[in-house]
Amino acid sequence: MDRRTFMKLGGAVAAAGMTGACGQAAQKIIPYAIPPNDGVNPVEGWFYSTTCRMCDAGCGIMVRTVEGRAKKVEGNPDHPINRGGVCARGQAAVQQYYHPERLKTALKRTGAKGNNSFTPIPIDEALNLLAERMKTARGKGSFVIASDANDVTSAIAWKILGVLGSTDFAVPALNGREKHVRSMAFAKGLGTLPYYDISQLGFLLLLGADILESGFSPVHYAGAYGEMRRGNPVRRGRMVYVGRRMSMTAASADRFIAANPGSLGFLSMGLSHEVFRIAGDNGLLKKIPVSLKEKWKSALGDYTPQMVMEKTAVPAKVITGLARELLEQMPSQAIPGDDVVCHSNGVDSLNAAAFLNALLKQIARDGNLLKKPDLPEEDISFYLRMKGFIGVPEASHDYAVFRKILRQSAKGQTALGMIIDANPVHTAPRSLKTAEALAKTGFLACFSSFLNDTTRFADVVIPAAHFLESWSAQIGDYPVGLPVLSTIQPVVKPAVGVIQTGDALIQAASKAGIKLDVKNQEEVVKSLVKRFRPEMYSIPRKLDANGVWEYCLRNGGWWPEPDKSKLSPRYVPPVQMPAVEKIKIANPKYAGGKDYGFNLHLYKTVNMGYGEAVNLPWLLEMPEPMTTLSWDSWVEINPKTAVKLGIDNGDVLKIESPFGSVEAPAFIYPGIAPNTVAMPFGWGHESFGRHASGRGANPMALLGDFPAENSDEPAWRAVKVKIGKTGKKRKMVREGNPEGEYEAEVFQL
Amino acid sequence: MTLKSFNDKHDNDYHWAMVIDLDCCDGCGACTIACQAENNVPTVGEERAYDKRTMSWLRIERYFEGEWPNLRVVFLPMLCQQCDKAPCEPVCPVFATYHNPEGLNVMVYNRCIGTRFCGNNCPFGVRKFNWFKNRWEEPLEQQLNPDISVREKGVMEKCTFCMQRIRRGKDHAKDEGREVRDGEIIPACAQTCPTKAITFGNIRDSKSKVAELAKSKRRHHLLEEHGLETHVIYLKGGE
């Protein structure tokens, strides 16, 4: 064969090949582009029901585990608190669990307090040290600072504290809880947190209440909010927000109304005035005794729309309009939030809101304006009985207890302090001098998963097990219309080198000769469930003790059937009308004189809260919804103010209050009142691992010992500041584009 | 069989779709972290985040209208819209992104060579590129979802509608010899959504919840003028 023939033959073969291949090319190529199973071969995993402890709301979660490792947090759809939802922080629990900086050994202080110099010691040795102190501390002053008062760990700590002869159990948080409780006691006679069922509402008025991001249970309220909006196919609940800042919750409202700071109590009274007037005109108050009506009339008489307009800067017409809407779109409700509570006149303003709500409810009942289902009344007494099982009194949330602890410690009068999973050095106003007080505590034991601002002052740090590897139980912090017992179980084998806080406390106590008749935390949980059994009125009767235990572990706890129509609340109080004549709204007072031109508006962001989990990269990198900023804190300033002061995005501002100052980069934010600057809580840790340390500014430095009336909690929305440029500039990690953010019409939304 | 008829074929029983009710969405961002946890989406750190190299497959876009105090805010959860006429698919020279018979745009990470043409051709900006090698510091790698891979540097990625969950749901249904039930498959974002704004399901099943919701008068597709036939359906907010 010569070359030419070879080429010819080769060509013929190639041509034949081409002809053969062409016919089926498309059928071949395309299916082959699709890999079998789309290239995914899913693994089966196990789901364990437990309870989220990233904040103290207590959402039910199910953790997916594969080969003994926790992979993913899912909401427990049956759990009445979160109904399957989980917030960003809850989702990040798995990252917290696997955080490289988790403490895996006990630490003993070697240098001076506050120096962060520790040497690793075995846990047993650390417990011995604690036990020695427990032995000697009896009657010499001891305290517990915890992040939650409703779980089994708190119950154990409370018990030990009792043996040590102390009741100083503090759960310090700047959430206005004690004022809420006080107001509820005023309005209903029972001191609990209020609960607002918004899921069936026709009209919801938010008085500075950021229920979807920083309330007591954002996930629960978010679920109810969704239901209010679209749960009912024929009616969409309307929501109006009155406040100082376009918060995430305000952004979801149909209408935003700006009002002066500290004036929402006046607004509540003014709305009551108008509601009362309009309802009277329309004959809706016929069932109310005349004497009562007269009393209300005289109590509300001063709060005419004109007067309220002067105080709040909300136009009188708008006030009347709101009152009309409240009446016309029954069921309606007003929820007071931080703007109301955390001002100098917080308690009275809360009471005013409570009266407005009671009035609305009364009118609705009397006028048969409610469609089924009725607003369920919370079963408060039952809840209180449940809480009794834990034992820690509600009063531990009072700032007064925390202040007392600090006072005594600063004087050197406390022999033993135990800090459970809390970080008061970071989360308490700087001017309370928490750090200094803790440094003077005789012996400070911190139970913590991470080294943080507070552990710096510890004598021993005990590596607390994460909640994903612990036993515990929690009484739903406040009733969600239902009493809830949430159980917490280890979803993975506990890591080596950590100990559950309850176990550590029990072991130390037994070493110190304190009899607790329980071996470990798991047993306490078991016994709690056992004691609870008679109360569990909605589980199959035939279950034995073991069956109930398994039932609880399987479901993540116990609560009555979620179907409200089947639920027979044991205690339905009638609408109690608060004594409105006792409500006298004082004009707001401020810390900071005339030099301080700006109102300081501090708030919790949905991902950071008070900064408990600010060391998690997932949350750090998550853009805060309203600002789309991440990785750093900021100070919000109105665009017009910024132009006036020549401030640009990223200019580092010095924020100065009468109590201290911080520096933070400016963020020009259209949703903040012109005479106000806003800052998020949670940032500016001095020591909290490499992600969080020194990141951002801690606005606690701006807060001081400025208690509200009738309360020990600092009135932290009643602080005035001045701002000044430092000349520095900082890069801000911002997801959105400052110009593009105004271009929503591209999407025709 | 032409390419068009392949994309259009209706012989499959499933066509996945998502309905997002903007009236319910409160912008809390739980979905973004749920997605991150489910899909091994890395965090990139402050510097890279500043450079806009975050890898999130799902983000909450927040838009303003007006000025204080008459400010209106719109939250828009933005994820891959799983277009039926996906502009990202034809431009990939190596078939790294393709349309599967259930209407999803799927990525084959191993095929991707990183021309990033798909990212350019996506009007929503939801495709993410691995600019660097991603690291999971020990023991964070233990959290990684074994269902799906960790992407190499130089590879495109995006929302898959939690493909692994769809597969698992279908596997379960197959084992039991039945069709997938409505609500059986829930992507991570929909599962975690506190307000239940996200609904996922088979739009070809007229009784499914997504099909019901998609009949809403508030139904809205993003950038409909491009004719992409997106399968994330937004229900407009407001009254």
Next chain:
Amino acid sequence: MSSREDIPADERLPAVETVRGQALDAGIQAGKESDFSISEDRLNDISLRPMFYTTKTYYVLTIILALIVAWGAACWGYQIVMGMGVTDLRHPVFWGLYISAFVFWVGVSHSGTMVSSILRLSKANWRRPILRGAEAMTVFSLLVAGLFPVIHVGRLWRIYYMFPLPNQRELWVNFRSPLAWDMAAIFVYLTSAFIFLFVGLLPDIALARDYCPAKNWRKGYLKFLALGWRGSHRQWIVYEKVSLYLAIFILMIAPSVHTIVSWDFAMSITPNWHTSIFGPYFVVGAIYSGIAGVITLMVTLRWIFNLDEIIRVTHLTNLSKVLLLMSIMWGYFYFTEFITSWYGNNPTETAIWRWQTDRFGPMLFTMLGINIFSIAALAFDSVRKSPGKLFVIGILVNVAMFIERYLIVVPVLTHRDNPFTWTDYIPSFVESSIAVAAMAWFLLLYALFVKILPIVTVSDIREGNALSCDMAFGNRHIRVHGDAEE
């Protein structure tokens, strides 16, 4: 075949006289030897001197270029190791400086071969000295251009997925993708441009081979590359045919290549890219920048290698006329593109224009300014006849055209459909280094080329010389040109 004498007489390069004789046969009256004509030996000396005589400056420049290239290579290596994140590309700006540079270099490549083939086909006699330089420019700028997609991809080690190779899953390249077309187009263009260059080089390689002293290191490869060229009659006939067909082929490929490059953009649904005008607009822009590139290079060669006698002002003037034409055409296309999107008033598109004038204002106005200036300047005969001024214009036009490519690629991506993702992009140090190194790489290739192969189209000039003669009309002598094949 070590020396000319060994070659049989009938296979030797035709002496000038022979060619002239052919010309005479073709019916052209030979006049007296003109002052402009260069003797054969002198032509060889001048043309081949750049190849054989190297100055110190050349070494210094080459080493500097090589260092820049080495730095760029190091940057590339760093980019491969670290990932594409070392660029300033970001979400959703997935293309940036690299793709701009790719389009730019493909554009530059356009004039060389295409112009040379047009001129060959139209038998423009003034083409002769510039052919080689222009063709070499095409090949080298294409080599540089082809490098950019390679630099640009995220997983370089998997780039062979782009090639239609047999594989286990029988997965073929996605031919729906403009990138696949692009790759094919560039590959075809590069191959044909290379062949075109090589074919044109053949007689000159042979000449250099013969000219080359026996002991020079070039002798070996020149002998090999000359492929046994003797300059026989048959070889010349084949040569002419191949040149002609290649020229036609190239003429068809060249516009399609840049059209396909434009389709990388125009086929997407990205606003401002998705326009039907992009094909011709890119081709015109490419020829425009390419001509400017040719002028710049010609003036440079002329200056460095003292080729004034060969690359004469006339040539530059003629090129500058083409440049003027192309600049006007480019201006027309730019105007058309702008006016249609302005009139259409599509919100996204207008937003992008706004953004361009806002964020990219200085660049935009530099680009427009240069182009308007060059149109105005080229209108003057004095400019067209001044190599120095043309050199400046050539450089400016290429700067402007680079900016233009950058403004096509970047502003759109930083400011596209989803307003939430708007962002800014400024090429990083690594990116800029690589782009600069690519320029250096081009120059280095060119500089090396000059030293290893003849840069002047000696045989073509000789042909031209042979075909031209001075005719006497009365007492005036006029230079006339003829063609051997007519």
